[in-house]
Amino acid sequence: MDAFEASANVPRGDFEFDCRPETEQSFENALEKARSGARLDVDDAIELLTTGTDAAGIDPRRKDRVLEAADRRRAEVIGEEVTFVANLNNNVTTACDVGCLFCNFKDAAARFEADHDGDTDGFTKTPAESRTIVEDALDRGIYEVCSVSGLHPALALDDEHHEILAGRDGEHSYKPPAVYDTDPGTYVDQIEAMNVDGVHVHSTTPEEAYHARRGTDWSYEDVFGRLRAAGLDSVPGTAAEILVDEVREVICPGKIDTEEWVEAMTAAASVGLDTTATIMYGHVENEAHRARHLDRIRDLQDRTGAITEFVPLSFVHHETPLHERGLVEAGATAHEDELMIAVSRLYLDNVEHIQSSWVKYGDAQGLKMLTCGADDFMGTILSEEITKRAGGDYGEFRSVREYADMIASIGRIPVERSTDYEKRRRIDPDAGTLGPTLGPRADGTPLL
Numbered sequence: 001m002d003a004f005e006a007s008a009n010v011p012r013g014d015f016e017f018d019c020r021p022e023t024e025q026s027f028e029n030a031l032e033k034a035r036s037g038a039r040l041d042v043d044d045a046i047e048l049l050t051t052g053t054d055a056a057g058i059d060p061r062r063k064d065r066v067l068e069a070a071d072r073r074r075a076e077v078i079g080e081e082v083t084f085v086a087n088l089n090n091n092v093t094t095a096c097d098v099g100c101l102f103c104n105f106k107d108a109a110a111r112f113e114a115d116h117d118g119d120t121d122g123f124t125k126t127p128a129e130s131r132t133i134v135e136d137a138l139d140r141g142i143y144e145v146c147s148v149s150g151l152h153p154a155l156a157l158d159d160e161h162h163e164i165l166a167g168r169d170g171e172h173s174y175k176p177p178a179v180y181d182t183d184p185g186t187y188v189d190q191i192e193a194m195n196v197d198g199v200h201v202h203s204t205t206p207e208e209a210y211h212a213r214r215g216t217d218w219s220y221e222d223v224f225g226r227l228r229a230a231g232l233d234s235v236p237g238t239a240a241e242i243l244v245d246e247v248r249e250v251i252c253p254g255k256i257d258t259e260e261w262v263e264a265m266t267a268a269a270s271v272g273l274d275t276t277a278t279i280m281y282g283h284v285e286n287e288a289h290r291a292r293h294l295d296r297i298r299d300l301q302d303r304t305g306a307i308t309e310f311v312p313l314s315f316v317h318h319e320t321p322l323h324e325r326g327l328v329e330a331g332a333t334a335h336e337d338e339l340m341i342a343v344s345r346l347y348l349d350n351v352e353h354i355q356s357s358w359v360k361y362g363d364a365q366g367l368k369m370l371t372c373g374a375d376d377f378m379g380t381i382l383s384e385e386i387t388k389r390a391g392g393d394y395g396e397f398r399s400v401r402e403y404a405d406m407i408a409s410i411g412r413i414p415v416e417r418s419t420d421y422e423k424r425r426r427i428d429p430d431a432g433t434l435g436p437t438l439g440p441r442a443d444g445t446p447l448l
Contacts, residue, residue, distance in 0.1 A: 011149065016287075017246050019246060020286065021050055022288070023047060023053055026052070027047045027054070029044075031048065034070075041406070042291045042292055042295050046291045048112045048346065052074070057337070066104055069346060070300070070342035071342075072374055081178045081412070083424065084376065084378060084379055085379040086447065087145065087146055087381060089382065090133050090147050092147060093150050094122035095152040098207075099207050099253075100151075102280065103320065104320050104322075106320075107121065112124055113179050114180060114181050118392065126185060131388060135196055137382055138199055141435055141444075143199070143436065144199065144419045148238055149204055157184045157186060158340055171360045184383060187204065190203075202234045202236055204223075204227055204242070205235070206239050206240075206265055206268075207261075220268070228320040234274040234275060235276075239255065239256070241280045242281065247285045252255065258296065262296065266303065269304035269306035274308050275306045276309050276310070277301075278313055279309045279311070279313065279340070281293070281315060281339075282336060284322070291347075308421060310354050312340045312354075313357060314340070315328075334365060338372045353375055355374060356370055382447070399446065404429040413426060
């Protein structure tokens with residue numbers, strides 16, 4: 001047993017949850033089911049994530065067998081291609097008062113008020129600024145703009161929403177734009193601003209959609225329908241964290257609960273929007289919570305068929321309230337990261353693509369994940385702010401040349417893709433000059 005990886009089967013920190021990694025299944029039976037291609041259940045996933053509940057800690061030999069099964073499944077379903085998208089992150093604002101303990105991206109919204117006495121390291125962008133940023137990135141060849149932001153008190157869905165909230169006398173965490181130094185516009189304004197020349201707009205998480213309907217009787221279908229009309233193309237399934245409420249009550253008590261997240265994602269799919277899905281793991285949760293999260297995602301995909309990719313996000317703890325308050329000492333181990341990718345591939349038999357995030361794992365470990373069941377290697381990003389502000393140190397940008405060289409180094413085929421994976425271009429790593437070609441203005445010129 002590798003002592004430094006002894007973490008499974010025991011609660012993280014001092015939290016005693018009702019949901020615990022205990023089963024009547026055996027590791028060998030679960031692994032055999034996984035190898036056969038049979039649909040796994042939650043107990044199977046727990047056994048695979050823990051490498052067996054019959055002993056504490058992760059057994060490296062058993063772990064390798066899980067990774068081998070997942071990599072074989074990846075090869076059967078996907079083949080040898082590794083995809084990536086040429087994209088830009090354009091987060092609109094860091095202003096947010098939700099108070100999630102895993103997050104260091106946010107800044108107290110009061111710091112952005114015009115009469116605030118002091119500075120803030122955060123930012124709010126106007127719609128015009130967002131358009132300028134996207135225009136510049138389009139000239140550099142991006143296909144997609146991804147936008148995920150804090151819940152600014154002045155952000156409303158549209159002008160009608162502003163009128164409704166203004167009549168509620170400060171309820172629903174609302175203050176009018178005039179209170180702030182910078183007016184973020186509305187969600188519709190921002191989507192319209194980023195909707196330039198056919199660029200794919202990937203934006204508005206379930207949590208943002210909740211913010212965009214607060215104080216009204218509008219449904220999530222109403223919200224996503226208006227945003228789709230403004231130019232929204234797909235919805236990021238972040239704000240999921242762990243889809244088990246006893247965990248959410250610890251790490252993000254101010255956020256929507258599991259059922260609300262699922263309702264919003266179902267609504268996005270119902271109005272014709274593709275979605276992605278995520279899990280953020282490695283904090284206070286245990287392997288049973290991770291397994292139940294996977295089960296939620298698989299059920300959602302069974303019902304909607306809208307999820308194009310699943311993205312495991314390893315918790316970066318360094319500069320977050322969870323760490324500063326002593327609630328967690330570290331994030332997930334490398335063994336846990338590899339098992340999370342592998343079991344996601346084996347459990348989510350209805351989600352084709354599993355992503356390895358080089359922002360979370362770094363280059364070497366990110367490439368290792370591509371041998372553990374993952375087949376997508378994220379995007380060029382151009383600007384990454386959320387992980388960086390939490391203490392991440394794996395960079396903010398990846399060029400097409402870097403992608404080609406890194407993917408080829410493990411014997412796989414680099415492929416530039418569209419957000420929905422429908423458009424694909426195989427890349428020759430031996431070509432002299434490499435740049436994106438799928439974006440509205442892309443012509444093969446290097447991004448930088």
